[in-house]
Amino acid sequence: MHVGNGWGTFAALAAAGAVLLTGCQSAPGGGAEEDGRVGGRSTATVSPAPALPSGYGAVFLAVDECSSFGRTSFTEVSCTSERAAARVVARHDGTVRDGPRCPATTDFVLHISEQRPSSDEDGDGAVPRGYACMRHLQPPHPGDPGGGGGPRTIVGDCVYDLGDGKVRETACDGSGKRKPQFEVTKAVDDRSECPASTALYVRLGGTTPVGCARPV
Numbered sequence: 001m002h003v004g005n006g007w008g009t010f011a012a013l014a015a016a017g018a019v020l021l022t023g024c025q026s027a028p029g030g031g032a033e034e035d036g037r038v039g040g041r042s043t044a045t046v047s048p049a050p051a052l053p054s055g056y057g058a059v060f061l062a063v064d065e066c067s068s069f070g071r072t073s074f075t076e077v078s079c080t081s082e083r084a085a086a087r088v089v090a091r092h093d094g095t096v097r098d099g100p101r102c103p104a105t106t107d108f109v110l111h112i113s114e115q116r117p118s119s120d121e122d123g124d125g126a127v128p129r130g131y132a133c134m135r136h137l138q139p140p141h142p143g144d145p146g147g148g149g150g151p152r153t154i155v156g157d158c159v160y161d162l163g164d165g166k167v168r169e170t171a172c173d174g175s176g177k178r179k180p181q182f183e184v185t186k187a188v189d190d191r192s193e194c195p196a197s198t199a200l201y202v203r204l205g206g207t208t209p210v211g212c213a214r215p216v
Contacts, residue, residue, distance in 0.1 A: 102133035146172030182213035
């Protein structure tokens with residue numbers, strides 16, 4: 001997980017965006033439930049950089065380290081730098097599908113592709129595949145409840161209906177491209193635990209996988 005003296009540059013292949021969620025809307029005689037992919041993620045490819053003097057980044061994008069933003073790339077920088085834009089709140093090897101979930105209020109996820117440069121700081125010659133859960137240093141925070149984005153859907157988030165059992169997250173204050181139609185008010189183990197006011201069931205995953213959503 002080491003590269004240079006902590007200097008690593010990686011190109012973003014997909015910018016963080018709106019979250020595509022899975023949901024099941026109530027319908028006569030039951031409802032149709034359809035799997036979907038949780039979005040709000042950025043896929044990145046690590047490339048080796050020259051060894052430069054640095055007081056940060058012995059481990060590439062470790063917890064509490066920061067990255068800059070660019071139109072097509074993100075670069076590890078000192079958190080005191082004017083270029084610092086987001087902080088790593090969790091860092092895991094492997095893939096999001098197989099690894100631990102990011103914290104609930106993560107703003108976006110960077111996926112780091114495995115690289116095997118000819119040399120690096122610790123001499124193991126590898127930067128393993130992994131992902132970094134990122135939080136903006138300054139608002140807005142799309143991962144906050146009602147923020148309209150982030151890799152996870154949590155209590156307080158709002159969604160609108162896409163049809164065919166699918167919903168997409170949007171800002172609860174109406175500032176997004178689409179107005180909110182439902183708000184997730186509770187996370188439970190089973191639909192039977194949702195309150196009577198529930199009009200939509202949203203797949204959240206985790207230990208309480210069902211989101212109870214009411215009209216707004």
